[in-house]
Amino acid sequence: DGGITQSPKYLFRKEGQNVTLSCEQNLNHDAMYWYRQDPGQGLRLIYYSQIVNDFQKGDIAEGYSVSREKKESFPLTVTSAQKNPTAFYLCASSIVLAKSTDTQYFGPGTRLTVL
Amino acid sequence: AQKVTQAQTEISVVEKEDVTLDCVYETRDTTYYLFWYKQPPSGELVFLIRRNSFDEQNEISGRYSWNFQKSTSSFNFTITASQVVDSAVYFCALRSVNTGKLIFGQGTTLQVKP
Numbered sequence: 001d002g003g004i005t006q007s008p009k010y011l012f013r014k015e016g017q018n019v020t021l022s023c024e025q026n027l028n029h030d031a032m033y034w035y036r037q038d039p040g041q042g043l044r045l046i047y048y049s050q051i052v053n054d055f056q057k058g059d060i061a062e063g064y065s066v067s068r069e070k071k072e073s074f075p076l077t078v079t080s081a082q083k084n085p086t087a088f089y090l091c092a093s094s095i096v097l098a099k100s101t102d103t104q105y106f107g108p109g110t111r112l113t114v115l
Numbered sequence: 116a117q118k119v120t121q122a123q124t125e126i127s128v129v130e131k132e133d134v135t136l137d138c139v140y141e142t143r144d145t146t147y148y149l150f151w152y153k154q155p156p157s158g159e160l161v162f163l164i165r166r167n168s169f170d171e172q173n174e175i176s177g178r179y180s181w182n183f184q185k186s187t188s189s190f191n192f193t194i195t196a197s198q199v200v201d202s203a204v205y206f207c208a209l210r211s212v213n214t215g216k217l218i219f220g221q222g223t224t225l226q227v228k229p
Contacts, residue, residue: 016217033217038125042206042219058193058216060227088158104217 002027004107006091007010011112013078013085021076021110023091030096032074036060037088044090049074050096078112086114117142119209121220128197129228136192136223141192144168148210149183149190154222155203166190197227 015020023032031050035043035113045058049068071084074093078085090109094102097115118141128134140149151163164174166183174181178195194201207220 016226042119043217044219045216045228078175090158091160092160101164103160103165106152111158 004093004105005036005092006089006107006110009108010108011110013112013114015114016080018077021078021089021112023074023076023107024072025074025091025093025107026072027105028071028095029093029105030071031094031102032068033092034058034064034066034074034076035090035092035096037090037109043090045064046076048086085112087112116148117144117218118205119177119218119220121205121207121223123223124221125224125226127226127228128150130199131196132227133193133195134197134225136194136205136207136225138190138192138220140188140190140209142188142208142209142211143209144213146212150210150217151160151181151190151192151206152206152208153203164218194225197225199227199229201225202226202227210212 007022033048034046037043044060046064047055047058049055052068052071054069055066057097065077069070088109088111091107092104096102120139147168149166151161154160171183180193182191203223204221204224209218
């Protein structure tokens with residue numbers, strides 16, 4: 001089955017700790033994205049990547065970091081510098097970023113709670 | 116500036132009623148794409164439809180239909196004969212050719228009661 005997997009589904013973290021959220025896709029998509037969703041709000045773009053070893057900041061990148069060492073994987077690290085990290089995090093992928101006809105497909109999400 | 120507005124925060128209907136979710140967008144681009152996604156309680160966003168700015172034909176897929184009107188910058192979504200399984204948050208989104216970014220509306224929470 002082709003798709004996007006995110007793990008874990010629920011994550012708890014103590015203040016001051018870094019935590020890494022996993023995102024894997026087997027759709028052979030070039031582009032991958034991380035979004036943050038807060039209650040009652042739409043999605044906001046954190047980072048995106050068009051190809052391996054390349055990524056760009058989105059609208060709310062402060063306090064986050066990413067890597068793209070493999071086409072299939074795009075992990076997101078929430079650092080201690082992120083002041084309000086409790087949120088629902090969604091990973092997405094699409095065929096090619098440059099062509100706007102591509103559609104983004106989403107994973108099941110990770111709910112991060114900072115204690 | 117690009118913006119998507121979903122003015123209806125929450126809608127509650129009784130099963131079998133028809134319901135329309137409104138979406139109004141702002142963009143200066145002549146070429147752009149519009150999307151609708153469904154987010155059930157499980158959290159995953161499910162892609163429903165994509166429309167490009169040159170195609171104003173309405174689309175019907177089963178109980179779902181979409182009305183794209185460029186003159187009013189609207190891309191409304193209608194569910195006919197709603198079912199409990201339609202209960203979810205629905206997002207409208209705009210993708211600019213120039214920036215490539217996907218801009219989401221705030222979402223509309225639809226509750227369908229039995």
